[in-house]
Amino acid sequence: MSAAAQRVDRSAGSPDFLAPLVERARRGDVLVRQDPDPRDPVRGAGTARRSAVLIHIAGTALDDAQVVLEERGHALRSQPGQFSLPGGGQDPEDRDAVHTALREAQEETGLDPAEVQVLGAFAPIPMPWRHQHVTPVLSWSPAVLELGVQDPIEVERVVWAPLTGTGSLTDPAHRRRGIWGGAGVGPVFxxxxxxxxxxxxxxxxxxxxxxxxxxxxxPTAPEREIPPERRR
Structure with a gap:
């Protein structure tokens, strides 16, 4: 499908299956809730770095919806080889978190902002251990976009993960509870x-x-020790 054919009609609404999430994003709700942490720069001294990530969902219904992920470059100093959402730090020229998320996604995966509809942005999520706040931005396209690695230093590969069905984020065969050194570290896909x-x-x-x-x-999902090559 050509880029011109994929350009989103921004006058049209997003699909019904996204409506509950879109409403929360437009309100700027908190997506990931965390316990207060004294290292959070909002509560303590200093200024947090600002970043944004793009939650880009493609599809017209739950049974064909997919979200884009990227494997970080294996030579990076920070979190090499880990899977993440497209995104990165805010540049001085960025207008807002939406601009940051779209710019980074374009630089990393080739995503064309004209091919997506931005649906809203959630509240910034504190990451006190990195002295950083990350804003998740929600976007949508009716079909999977033709994306690929733009900088092999930053990104190893781009992956589309289905939300439902075999091999998806909701497939019980692929859901785990993460363990690191005997302690739980949350969900694993x-x-x-x-x-x-x-x-x-x-x-x-x-x-x-x-x-x-x-x-x-x-909570009853099988436990999985985080592999050493994914911990860095």
């Missing part, structure tokens, strides 16, 4: 093609699923 999603990204994805009326990863 161990998807096909060695797509291992945990940590901050998995928490966001779980909240996206529940926001669409789908089940979270249950």
């Amino acid at each position: 161990e998807l096909p093609r060695n797509t291992f999603v945990w940590g901050f990204t998995a928490m966001i994805l779980e909240q996206v699923l529940t926001g669409l009326g789908l089940d979270p990863v249950p």
Whole structure:
């Protein structure tokens, strides 16, 4: 499908299945709730770095909906080889978090902002351990976009993860509870093609699923030790 054919009619509404999540994003609700942390720069001294990530969902119904993920470059100093949503730090020239998320997604995956409809932005999520606040931005396109690695240093590969069905984020065969050194570290999605999603990204994805009326990863899901190559 050509880029021109994929350009989104922004006068049209998003599909009904996204409505509950869209309403929350437009209100700027908190997507991932965390306990207060004294390291949070909002509560303490200093200024947090601002970042944004793009939650881009493609599809017209739950049974064909997919979300785009990327495997971070294996030579990066921070979190090499981990799976994340497209995104990054705010540049001085960025107008807002939406601009940051779209710019970073374009630089990393080739996503054309003209091909997506921005549906809203959730409240910034504190990451006190990184002295950072991350704003999740929600966007949509009716069909899966033709994306690919733009900078092989930053991104190893781009992956589309289905929300439902076999091999998806809700497939019980691919849902785990993460363990690191004997302690629980939240949901894990161990998807096909060695797509291992945990940590901050998995928490966001779980909240996206529940926001669409789908089940979270249950406490009774099989435990999975985080592989050493995904911990860095």
